Amino acid sequence: MRIRTFLFIAFILLLLGLLLLGSIVYSNGQKGVSEPSNGSGKIFLYTAKKFGVPILKASIKIGNGSLAQGKPLYQIHADVYSLPFLGFLFRMNNHFTSTVEAETCSPVRYEKEIDQEGFLIEKKNYFQTLTFDYPNKKVVVEKREKKDRQEIHLLPGTYDPLSMFARYYLKEELHPGQEIQMSIFDGMKLRQMVFHSKKEKVKTKMYGEVEALCLESTTSFSTFGEKEGVIRIWYMMNGEKTPISMELDLPVGSVKFELEEVRES
Numbered sequence: 001m002r003i004r005t006f007l008f009i010a011f012i013l014l015l016l017g018l019l020l021l022g023s024i025v026y027s028n029g030q031k032g033v034s035e036p037s038n039g040s041g042k043i044f045l046y047t048a049k050k051f052g053v054p055i056l057k058a059s060i061k062i063g064n065g066s067l068a069q070g071k072p073l074y075q076i077h078a079d080v081y082s083l084p085f086l087g088f089l090f091r092m093n094n095h096f097t098s099t100v101e102a103e104t105c106s107p108v109r110y111e112k113e114i115d116q117e118g119f120l121i122e123k124k125n126y127f128q129t130l131t132f133d134y135p136n137k138k139v140v141v142e143k144r145e146k147k148d149r150q151e152i153h154l155l156p157g158t159y160d161p162l163s164m165f166a167r168y169y170l171k172e173e174l175h176p177g178q179e180i181q182m183s184i185f186d187g188m189k190l191r192q193m194v195f196h197s198k199k200e201k202v203k204t205k206m207y208g209e210v211e212a213l214c215l216e217s218t219t220s221f222s223t224f225g226e227k228e229g230v231i232r233i234w235y236m237m238n239g240e241k242t243p244i245s246m247e248l249d250l251p252v253g254s255v256k257f258e259l260e261e262v263r264e265s
Helices: 005-022 163-168
Strands: 042-050 053-067 070-080 091-101 105-119 124-133 136-143 148-153 179-185 190-204 208-221 225-238 243-250 253-264
Touching: 053 148, 053 163, 053 253, 070 163, 091 163, 105 163, 190 225, 190 243
Parallel strands: none
Antiparallel strands: 042 053, 042 253, 053 070, 070 091, 091 105, 105 124, 124 136, 136 148, 179 190, 190 208, 208 225, 225 243, 243 253
C-alpha cells in the first residue's frame, strides 16, 4: 500500500475525529457536562505523529459569525498543515470553515480549501463549498475551479464535520456506556458512524495521567478494499471539555494526534 494513500486517509479521518466530535466529556462521576455559557473563544492545537515522528499540525477554533435572516451564527475554523522539514515528501496546507446556526448548530455553509502535493501525497488544489438547504432536503455542492454544481439529497440529521463538532461542543451531553450515531457529509462521501463511550485512565503530554472518556468507532475504508480500522478519541473528565488525543488505527498502521496547547482567542 502506497504511503500517499495512507496519509490521505489519515487526513480524512482527522476531520471525522478531531474536528467532527470536538470536546465531549463526562463530569463529576454522575452527570454529563452542560453546555458552556459561551462556546466561542477556545483554540485547540494538535500535533500528529507517525512512528513517533511529527508529520502534521492541526488547530480548531469556534468564533461568532454574522447574522443570517436575523439569526445569530457561529463559525468554526480548522487548519491542517504539514511541518516544513518534510519538504518535497509532502506539503499540506488545508483550511475548513463551517457556519452554523447558533441556536441549533445546524449547518448553513461548509467551505474546504485544499492545497496539498508532494512525492508521498496525492496532489489536490481546489475550493469547495457545501450549502445546506434543510427545507428542501438537499445540499448544494460547488467547486470554484471547475464551476461544478451538484444537488444531493440531504438525509435527516446530516452534518458537515465541523458543524457536528459545534453541536457536541455547545449543545450535547455524553456519559460512559452510550452509543452515539452520526451522519457526516464532507462533500466527498456520506458516512454513517457509531461511537461507543467508556471511561479510561490515559497519560497526556500536557496534564500527566488523567481520567478520560474514550469514544471509539470501527469504520471501513474503500481505499483499503473496505477493510476496517478504528478511531479513538479521548476527553478529560475535568468538567472543562478538553479533547486531549486521538488515535487512528488504520489497516496499514496508526497515527496519533495529541493536544499540545490550548489558547484563548
